[in-house]
Amino acid sequence: MWNKPFRGRPGRAVLAVAAALALAGAAAPLSAALSTTAADAAEAQGGGRDQLLPTPEVPRISDGPYAGFQLCGSAAGNPVATSGSPTLAATLESVAPPGTVETPNSDGPRRKVVFEVDEADGKQVVRKQLTSDTSHDAAYQLPEGKLTNGEYRWRVRVMDGATVSEWTAWCDFTVKRS
Structure with missing residues (x-):
């Protein structure tokens, strides 16, 4: 019976096997997409890797x-401040979804911004945490007398509750004061 060449229409068993293989082929990518790891689940719940805000952009000095x-980092070279109280500023990523108008929070601004200023050798001169009035920009004017002539560096990051950006x-x- 098995030695005879196949003639005619395929039987129900052949159709059932073909249907099962087609269904398995379609279900495999779906099951792979539906399987999650603990890290994926934490990320979907608001934990894990999505705890970072976008890093502030366009650091600048006035x-x-x-x-x-x-x-900062322009081809013209490092910025030069001629006053003892320059303003440090950066652009923050907006928290409002694209296409919406950001409304002020009735409890006040939501984002905290941390500025650090160090001497060139790494000795910290200033660490200041402010609350941004907007979610678009952050600025801090250094108090007069904190900086003398010399080389410095600064950086900034933003915090929104438990969510924190990279520096x-x-x-x-x-x-270079006169």
Whole structure:
């Protein structure tokens, strides 16, 4: 019976095997997509890797409200501050979803911004945590007398509750007061 060549239409068993193979082929990618690890589940629940906010961008320094900003890491070289109280600033990623208008929080601003200023050798001069008035920009004017002539560096990060961004890269700058 098994030695005879197949002639005619396939039997029910052949159709059942073909259907089972087709169904298994379609179900395998679906089951792989549905399987999750503990890390994937934590990420979906708001934990894990998504606890980082975007790193603040465009770190810059200004000598005063009308002086304009010098960008950190530009081809022109390191920024030079000619006053003892330059303003440090960075652009923050907006928390409002694209296409929506961000409304002020009735409890006040939500984001905390941490600025660090070190001497070139790494000795910390200032660590200041502020609350941003907007979710778009953060600025901090160093108090007069904190910096003398010399080489410094600064960086910034933003916190929104338990969610924290990475630090920006260090921005090297020079203070040359007259």
